[in-house]
Structure formats: structure tokens, C-alpha cells
Amino acid sequence: FxxxxxxxxxxxxxxxxxxxxxxxxxxxxxxxxxxxxxxxxxxxxxxxxxxxxxxxxxxxxxxxxxxxxxxxxxxxxxxxxxxxxxxxxxxxxxxxxLVQPDIFLTDSMGGVSRGHQGPEVFRGYNFTITCSTQPQYPGGSFLLTFTGSNRTQTQPAVNHSAAFLFPAADDSHQGNYSC
Missing domain, CATH: 3.10.250.10 (SRCR-like domain)
Structure with missing residues (x-):
């Protein structure tokens, strides 16, 4: 062998x-x-x-x-x-x-619209990015990667998902996100 x-x-x-x-x-x-x-x-x-x-x-x-x-x-x-x-x-x-997680963008005040390159958040509005996947293993965590500034955030998985809250969208939040 x-x-x-x-x-x-x-x-x-x-x-x-x-x-x-x-x-x-x-x-x-x-x-x-x-x-x-x-x-x-x-x-x-x-x-x-x-x-x-x-x-x-x-x-x-x-x-x-x-x-x-x-x-x-x-x-x-x-x-x-x-x-x-x-x-x-x-x-x-x-x-x-591992199965590739799904990614969702939500807001609580109507600050999201559909843009040419995907969802867009209006300046000053809060938004949440949620990563989720089908049940595979207990526990774990999600890593949210942001290409705009090469930053990452980690959240523990709760019921196979994690929510990343962003208060008051501004230019520093501009870019692509992946889970």
C-alpha cells in the first residue's frame, strides 16, 4: 500500500x-x-x-x-x-x-433591497447575516468571511445556524460575505 x-x-x-x-x-x-x-x-x-x-x-x-x-x-x-x-x-x-452552509440576509426595518449584484442594505440600517446548514453533527460553529476587509467572525452553532448582527450599515460593511 x-x-x-x-x-x-x-x-x-x-x-x-x-x-x-x-x-x-x-x-x-x-x-x-x-x-x-x-x-x-x-x-x-x-x-x-x-x-x-x-x-x-x-x-x-x-x-x-x-x-x-x-x-x-x-x-x-x-x-x-x-x-x-x-x-x-x-x-x-x-x-x-461538511455540507456547504446556506447564507441569508435579513433586516428588521425594510433596509434591504435587491441590487444588480445581489441584496443591498441601505446605509444606517441594521442587518443580520444568518448561516445555516442541515443537521449533520451536534455543536460546531460558523465562520463568516467578509472579503471587503478580509475580516472573519465566528459564532457557535445553535440549532445548526448562527446569526451575525451588524448595527448601522456603512461603507465598511461593503463587500461579499460567505459562510
Missing amino acids: SEPDDVRLVGGGSRCAGGVERYNQGEWRTVGADDSDKEAVAAVVCRQLGCGSTVSVLPGNTTRGFRVVCSGSEPSLRECWRTNYLLPVVTVICSDL
Whole structure:
């Protein structure tokens, strides 16, 4: 087996989510890690599989795997340090598994109109940008990116959505937004 074929995620319903396994000495072996090492191992696995970045590392269960220690910068799990010591399995969700959120613009006072390039907010009016997605995983957060000034804002997800409130629209709010 060659990279990324010597690593896989199992039991998560997708190739970008599940418990980490590594092909070693002719068999698939479960990968375990200390709590302090799980994030780094997950980062290496998501990158090696071409699944983006780590979204979540789930708590270990009773399944045990061979201990792996990574710094997080390794190109593959093969480069990480391994022992035969058994630790709780590393279960990971990578970003490529996530559904792209929807984005909505609302206002409470009629300060939004349809412009040639999309919705426009009148100067001085409050507006809210809401990011939402279909239920996929509990918790999480939304990142609102604003291209006008390369700013970002983060809000925790509540019922699979997050609202970003902007008081008194002005020129500094001009630009494109994405969730």
C-alpha cells in the first residue's frame, strides 16, 4: 500500500469520518492516541486522505489502538512515532465531509433591497447575516468571511445556524460575505 492508501477512516459513514486505521505489516490496525496527541494525529490523517482539515476529534471509546504520536506537520501517518502501547482509538471528522452552509440576509426595518449584484442594505440600517446548514453533527460553529476587509467572525452553532448582527450599515460593511 502507498500513501494515502495505507490510512483509512472506518465506521463514520464516509471516507472523511471515522476511526483511524493504518495498514501495517499486512493488516489494518486501529490507531490510538493520548488526548494531548489526538488533534495532531487527526490533522495528519485528514491531510493525508485529501479530506481537508480537522473539524472534530470525538472522545475515545472502549476500542483500543496502537499508540501514534504526531506533531501535526507530518505529510503522512507513516512519519509519526508508533509504539505497541494501546490507547483509545482516534475518531475524526474532516472538513470535506461538511455540507456547504446556506447564507441569508435579513433586516428588521425594510433596509434591504435587491441590487444588480445581489441584496443591498441601505446605509444606517441594521442587518443580520444568518448561516445555516442541515443537521449533520451536534455543536460546531460558523465562520463568516467578509472579503471587503478580509475580516472573519465566528459564532457557535445553535440549532445548526448562527446569526451575525451588524448595527448601522456603512461603507465598511461593503463587500461579499460567505459562510
